[in-house]
Amino acid sequence: MFSRRKSESTEFKVPELENVPEAGVGYHIDAWWWLVALVAGLIAILSITKPDPYWRIVLFVRDGIGVTILITIVSFVLMIFVGMLGGLGRLSTNKVIHLVTTFYVEIVRGIPLLVQLIWWYFAFPVIVRELGQATHISFLANYEANAILLAIFGFVFCYGAYMSEIFRAGIQSIPKGQMEAARSLGMSYFQAMRHVVLPQAIRVILPPVGNEFIALLKDSSLVSAVALADLTRRGREFMAANFDPLQVWTMIALLYLVMTLFSARIVNYVERRTKIER
């Protein structure tokens, strides 16, 4: 490409090496995967050695696992967007936007998540129906609560507020000079955010966002209070029919545990892949 002068060749080779990832499998698989394997193995051993009741429990709650994972993942993806917008809103110099987002964050953080979920499921449809009756829109007047949609909505609304704070802190952690340099090159605010600030903030944000995912996975068990057949709810149904609380709740706990431990490993892996030095 171009000729290098000899005297300089040693000078630049050394730092370039830092960019090359270490070779070998060990780099990608951290030590704590064995814990995931251990819990997964325990579930397998219990199911094989004592299929009654353990394998029966697993089969019974299977669709509940699906609901739990579905709610968690869909809510998580949506709340990242809410968090990003909320974070930008909290940092906005526009007074109205700043006020609205701050108001939102403060309100949400002051109400227990369980109460919020119940409110969206039981109270919100009443508002919609009354609104429909007042405006004679029959589609609204006959609104029936959809448990999954409202649960996801409740999670996104609540976690979106926490996520906003994470994004705000992450964006604020990037030196102001980065934005200024981008702006001075003629980029718009959003171009600078998208191409310069957010890509760097993501790396700061990733650990707390990963924690939120795991917290959300666990909090999703709260939806059993709003008529959704998630993993916890299915466990309760099984117990009601079979009267063996010890086996059921041990198995349910193990199933949650294997999911959260697995998620933690994924989060850890992504974090290490995206690390940059400053």
Place this chain on the structure above:
Amino acid sequence: MLNGERRLKDNKDPIIQIKDIHKHFGKVHALRGVNLDIKRGEVVVIVGPSGSGKSTLLRCINRLEEYDSGKIVVDGILLHGAQNINMVRQEIGMVFQSFNLFAHLTVMDNLMLAQKIVRKRSPEEARKIAMDLLKKVGIPEKINAYPSQISGGQQQRVAIARALAMNPRIMLFDEPTSALDPEMIKEVLDVMMDLAKEGMTMVVVSHEMGFARAAAQRIIFMDEGQIIEEAPPEVLFTNPKQERTKRFLSKILDH
């Protein structure tokens, strides 16, 4: 470097006109009625004590900072409202004391990013321009390094190249060498010197007197948000009129 996309203007028109600029930070009156015209191709060095408003003035020129009253016209474009602000910023390159290279991008990508998304150049074209500029500032070997992997002097030269890649007509420098170790200052000043020789309009906040003497047509002395005195370097450094200028120069010249 100078290209045909530039509009032809009467060359006697000042490229930057600053008229009675006032700027407050809360209660701090940072700029108190600054008037300054800068001609095309002129190199102006601004000196003054800490807190005198040098950075603020520079940042008002490309509107990183809003000002309270007065007006600034850059290349015939009045900086008013936000509509044409990005247009004007494309005409003005800025180099910061702390380099401000994009930490997540390689040297090459630092030079290419704004070319692609602001100037809408193809990656091939942007890469070629970047490569030429990196050769010009003397670091073509570092294209794949990240900012944290190169020295301060190299980072600042990359930052200059990044600004030049946008084909600015004006370059602003805010203490470009004051964060550098002494042995790296010269390599950055050399690049700036070359730029001055090529006829770039430059506004430089710096206390590098050697550079000021060799490159500047005019030295501006600022204090407490005002321009106290301005003169060619040989006049201002040897024969300042104002008492404040004398006191300031005695502090920075004899250390």
